[in-house]
Amino acid sequence: MNFTRRETLAVSGATLVATLLPLKLMASTPDLISDITGGVKASSGGIDLTAPEIAENGNTVPISVDAPGAVAITVLAAGNPTPGVAKFNFGMGSGSQSCTTRIRLAGTQDVIAVAEMADGSFSAAHQTVKVTIGGCGG
Amino acid sequence: MLSRRDFLQVSMAASSLYGASGFGNWAKLAAQQKLDQSQLLEFETFGNISLIHVTDIHGQLKPIYFREPEVNLGVGNAFGKVPHITGSDFRKLYGIADGSPAHYALTYDDFISMANGYGRVGGLDRVATVINSIRADRPDALLLDGGDTWHGSYTCYHTEGQDMVNVMNALKPDAMTFHWEFTLGSDRISEIIENLPFAALGQNIFDAEWDEPAELFPPYKMFERGGSKIAVIGQAFPYMPIANPGWMFPEYSFGIRDSNMQNMVDEVRSLGAEVVVVLSHNGFDVDKKMAGRVSGIDVILSGHTHDALPEPVLIDKTIIIASGSNGKFVSRVDLDVQNGRMMGYKHKLIPIFSDVISPDATVAKLIDEQRAPYTNELSEVIGKSESLLYRRGNFNGTWDDLICEALIEERDADISMSPGVRWGPSIIPGQDITREDIWNVTSMTYGKAYRTEFTGEFIQIILEDVADNLFNSDPYYQQGGDMVRIGGMGYKIDINKPQGSRITEMTLLKTGEIIDPSKTYIVSGWASVNEDTEGPQIWDVVENYIRRQETISVEPNSNVEVVGI
Numbered sequence: 001m002n003f004t005r006r007e008t009l010a011v012s013g014a015t016l017v018a019t020l021l022p023l024k025l026m027a028s029t030p031d032l033i034s035d036i037t038g039g040v041k042a043s044s045g046g047i048d049l050t051a052p053e054i055a056e057n058g059n060t061v062p063i064s065v066d067a068p069g070a071v072a073i074t075v076l077a078a079g080n081p082t083p084g085v086a087k088f089n090f091g092m093g094s095g096s097q098s099c100t101t102r103i104r105l106a107g108t109q110d111v112i113a114v115a116e117m118a119d120g121s122f123s124a125a126h127q128t129v130k131v132t133i134g135g136c137g138g
Numbered sequence: 139m140l141s142r143r144d145f146l147q148v149s150m151a152a153s154s155l156y157g158a159s160g161f162g163n164w165a166k167l168a169a170q171q172k173l174d175q176s177q178l179l180e181f182e183t184f185g186n187i188s189l190i191h192v193t194d195i196h197g198q199l200k201p202i203y204f205r206e207p208e209v210n211l212g213v214g215n216a217f218g219k220v221p222h223i224t225g226s227d228f229r230k231l232y233g234i235a236d237g238s239p240a241h242y243a244l245t246y247d248d249f250i251s252m253a254n255g256y257g258r259v260g261g262l263d264r265v266a267t268v269i270n271s272i273r274a275d276r277p278d279a280l281l282l283d284g285g286d287t288w289h290g291s292y293t294c295y296h297t298e299g300q301d302m303v304n305v306m307n308a309l310k311p312d313a314m315t316f317h318w319e320f321t322l323g324s325d326r327i328s329e330i331i332e333n334l335p336f337a338a339l340g341q342n343i344f345d346a347e348w349d350e351p352a353e354l355f356p357p358y359k360m361f362e363r364g365g366s367k368i369a370v371i372g373q374a375f376p377y378m379p380i381a382n383p384g385w386m387f388p389e390y391s392f393g394i395r396d397s398n399m400q401n402m403v404d405e406v407r408s409l410g411a412e413v414v415v416v417l418s419h420n421g422f423d424v425d426k427k428m429a430g431r432v433s434g435i436d437v438i439l440s441g442h443t444h445d446a447l448p449e450p451v452l453i454d455k456t457i458i459i460a461s462g463s464n465g466k467f468v469s470r471v472d473l474d475v476q477n478g479r480m481m482g483y484k485h486k487l488i489p490i491f492s493d494v495i496s497p498d499a500t501v502a503k504l505i506d507e508q509r510a511p512y513t514n515e516l517s518e519v520i521g522k523s524e525s526l527l528y529r530r531g532n533f534n535g536t537w538d539d540l541i542c543e544a545l546i547e548e549r550d551a552d553i554s555m556s557p558g559v560r561w562g563p564s565i566i567p568g569q570d571i572t573r574e575d576i577w578n579v580t581s582m583t584y585g586k587a588y589r590t591e592f593t594g595e596f597i598q599i600i601l602e603d604v605a606d607n608l609f610n611s612d613p614y615y616q617q618g619g620d621m622v623r624i625g626g627m628g629y630k631i632d633i634n635k636p637q638g639s640r641i642t643e644m645t646l647l648k649t650g651e652i653i654d655p656s657k658t659y660i661v662s663g664w665a666s667v668n669e670d671t672e673g674p675q676i677w678d679v680v681e682n683y684i685r686r687q688e689t690i691s692v693e694p695n696s697n698v699e700v701v702g703i
Contacts, residue, residue: 048397053393053394053612053615054376054377054393054617055380056379056384056391056393057384062349062391100349128615130610130615132603132607132617133599133603133604134379134380134381134617134667
């Protein structure tokens with residue numbers, strides 16, 4: 001629980017988005033993946049998304065994606081006002097096709113990674129990251 | 139592997155001493171005569187390795203009363219499975235006779251008469267006797283501490299954990315992992331751990347800035363015992379900076395990190411480990427899920443959720459051991475390791491009946507030395523209780539009802555909130571409430587009792603948020619605390635609904651009105667995770683309230699209606 005007034009307001013703003021936003025308004029994970037792949041079905045193999053189950057701090061959530069053989073990796077946050085987070089392009093000389101960054105999440109939501117492979121196929125992974133007020137553990 | 143019947147013979151061997159009826163008339167003497175130390179310690183040594191597990195002691199050096207939960211609800215895959223079974227259902231499952239020592243140790247009902255009969259439980263001098271007895275059978279037994287040790291009492295607070303460090307060091311553990319220890323602050327944690335004579339483990343303790351394993355906490359330690367190589371991997375509480383104040387240990391990041399756990403298991407196997415033990419502070423349901431996702435773990439010694447189970451739970455090829463809290467139990471797990479793999483195991487959950495197990499004189503003296511500078515403060519009687527005071531359970535306990543009432547009265551609030559922590563011993567009717575007793579249920583390094591204004595809408599958001607941390611159907615999304623305790627307000631909760639729709643019918647008790655989302659209410663609470671919280675310490679608030687009341691009486695709480703069970 002966060003209890004000073006100022007921080008309470010900041011946190012409650014963030015939590016409200018997740019708690020009160022009807023599901024319909026939050027972009028759906030399959031739709032977002034489909035937007036990236038241009039409607040091509042993405043497989044679930046060949047891509048590893050690492051993200052915390054519960055964010056220690058919703059303002060800076062560490063995530064990493066590893067997709068051997070990818071030419072591009074797109075990262076999306078389904079519940080953010082602007083879901084697009086980043087697109088990483090890998091050239092011929094890339095030693096490995098992986099990326100690590102920290103992202104800001106407006107509330108509990110799916111984080112999505114889509115990898116475009118050299119043969120034009122796609123792989124996708126997603127995980128729910130919970131953003132919570134916290135407290136009361138014990 | 140042992141059958142269930144074998145387990146019941148070895149664990150809780152002294153059941154049915156009192157038959158199925160006749161509660162209430164036992165003298166302590168009867169307990170002493172009918173139950174003796176050798177019965178509690180009886181164990182035919184098995185295999186070539188012994189593990190001794192203690193966890194969640196929460197600063198309790200001396201014997202206490204501890205009532206197990208009446209309400210412990212499981213959702214999703216955990217529904218109706220241990221540890222989410224209580225009372226007579228629990229006894230039926232394990233074949234425990236009503237009125238038996240196991241009944242008193244493991245379930246909540248008839249607690250008052252059984253507590254009068256069987257007396258207090260725990261005490262680290264008694265725990266020492268049990269450990270010594272196991273070491274007499276198996277001198278190289280491994281003693282593993284699951285954490286939440288250096289927290290939870292008057293002396294622990296005033297010595298910044300040193301009392302517990304001194305006494306635990308005398309028991310000579312081989313390894314430990316952590317949770318509340320971090321609330322001593324990172325400087326103090328470093329100071330203790332740099333001088334710790336045993337391994338401080340946590341594969342999931344990372345440097346927050348670089349997201350790399352923290353140097354102070356190795357992921358595992360290899361031991362050689364009984365001719366076999368054993369790896370012990372530490373798993374600290376995953377949600378430390380969320381459930382507790384992250385500003386006290388900003389250098390560290392945690393998380394479950396089960397892919398790293400798999401890497402560590404693979405690494406220790408490649409180094410020749412024949413048996414892999416995880417010393418965990420995940421909580422029981424998280425351990426169950428992890429056992430199904432990480433392959434190659436033989437034994438998980440589970441802590442955090444304070445469950446005590448008389449048998450291991452088997453998930454694939456992993457056994458999970460739950461050893462209770464507050465010094466009430468010690469688990470002994472013997473393993474037979476041959477040809478590079480675990481061939482069998484034998485387990486006993488040993489209840490520490492303090493009137494039956496004799497204290498170890500050396501450790502008893504050491505405990506007295508820790509307490510000596512504070513004797514007057516600890517023993518001062520503040521009031522008396524006519525009611526059973528307890529905390530454990532998913533919703534309000536009577537200790538929390540008392541604390542919530544103290545907050546409303548002393549801080550002049552409409553509504554009060556008390557954190558759903560699982561530690562804190564019980565008080566039986568007729569018992570004096572000393573300052574030590576108050577600290578046992580309130581002591582922490584962020585105990586200030588704030589007074590503030592919340593809208594009805596925000597109060598609901600808090601309740602929904604905490605409820606999801608308890609009742610999310612995926613254990614990886616649970617934080618492991620119980621529900622926040624509320625004073626001055628009633629509500630209805632449907633535990634199976636998703637976050638945002640579990641809580642309804644929030645009612646202000648003093649007027650009977652439904653809580654208005656847009657209206658502002660005065661709320662007082664404690665244990666805020668915010669750095670700049672202001673207010674008196676919660677133990678002073680509770681002490682002042684009890685002193686004014688003189689005699690405490692707490693009626694059963696009917697203000698939370700639970701549906702979806």
